[in-house]
Amino acid sequence: MNASPKEALEHFIRYVQLEKNFSLHTVREYKADINQFLIFLNNEGVVSLHEVEYIHARLYVTMLYDEGMARTSISRKISSIRSFFRFLNKEFDLDDAPFRSLYHPKKEERLPNFFYEEELKQLFEVNVGEDTKSVRNLAILELLYATGMRVSECTSIELQDIDFYYSIIRVMGKGRKERIIPFGQYAHQALTKYINEARPKLMKEKDHQRLFVNMRGGELTARGVRHILSEMINKATLHSKIYPHMLRHTFATHLLNNGADLRTVQELLGHAHLASTQVYTHVTKEHLRNTYMNAHPRA
Structure with a gap:
């Protein structure tokens, strides 16, 4: 060579x-x-x-x-x-x-950070608004929590990827693997309002199919999403930092806490290996333990 x-x-x-x-x-x-x-x-x-x-x-x-x-x-x-x-x-x-011949360093045993349901409710409530920016931001927040998708997947969604009749969305994941994720009523309403009312105002003279756009009508970037989420957490006055993956962690944790099976969560997250999803079982076990210790009279 x-x-x-x-x-x-x-x-x-x-x-x-x-x-x-x-x-x-x-x-x-x-x-x-x-x-x-x-x-x-x-x-x-x-x-x-x-x-x-x-x-x-x-x-x-x-x-x-x-x-x-x-x-x-x-x-x-x-x-x-x-x-x-x-x-x-x-x-x-x-x-x-x-x-x-080089060994990989052992992974640090850190559990994913997530929002408790009360915190998330507060985050949603204080960020409701009728102005164009608020409507767009709420749609991003609702979709990230409703689907658990990665921020890179969120910013690459195009209008034709959403099926409102069946409430499903097509995303392109890691390794260019396509998957279909359902979303619920709250995300459905937020997306419909954004697409019908806010997006046309933001687009101005621009012409592209990306779902989420910045305030100038251009394609929203991952950095833009991080900035939006940081603004939202400050508005909610929650004493924690937010990053896009936190909503993904929250999505998985809440599903498992409410009885979803591990294989389903794996498929929804787009994990190639079950081991990647199993980290959330540690979170849910910790949640169960804390609930028990706080609630049982003889704990």
């Missing part, structure tokens, strides 16, 4: 874009993770990928720990670089042993 590290990265990015058909977000993460490692190698005086050894992999991971990076982020970076070297091994016969 005679390609420079930069050229090798370009080969790999084309591969994950065209052959693996990864999402734009995933491709961006791969590129950022590998670029960071290539900068590290350059600083270490390593100019060719043939020179990379296990010691470089260990030094790099040590540096990430020293910077205080979360274990999940370190694990993702290891996976990104390992995939890069695996690709180079397959295409150019480059040795991929340095990262193949």
Whole structure:
């Protein structure tokens, strides 16, 4: 292999874009993770990928720990670089042993944060309004809680993806896997009001099919959704931070607390593996324990 590290990265990015058909977000993460490692190698005086050894992999991971990076982020970076070297091994016969031999850090045992039903009720109530912005924001909040979808899935929804007759919505999940999610009466009403009243006012001269738009009529981004949710939590004066995944966690936790089975929740969330969904059973068990300890006279 005679390609420079930069050229090798370009080969790999084309591969994950065209052959693996990864999402734009995933491709961006791969590129950022590998670029960071290539900068590290350059600083270490390593100019060719043939020179990379296990010691470089260990030094790099040590540096990430020293910077205080979360274990999940370190694990993702290891996976990104390992995939890069695996690709180079397959295409150019480059040795991929340095990262193949590296262990992933153990995951931190952190339970997902979620809203209690009383908190969520307060969040909905204080954000009801008749102005264009409030109608749009409530529709976003209702849909995220009603479906448990990821924010990237929410921002990519188009008008034709919604079936109001059957109250179902089609989303494109990770790995470009399509799934159908039902939504309830509150989300149905909020979406109908937004599409009929608020969206036409926001669109102005714009012409596209994205469901959610910003105040200038352009496509709403994931960053835009985070900003909207932060504004809503401040308005509700709840003493907690909000991020889009919290509503996804809340969706799953509330379903399990109210008797839904794990397999159904897995399918609704679009998890490839049941183990990803099982983390919510720990949350519900903790909820049951706290309820018992607070309610039982002899607890």
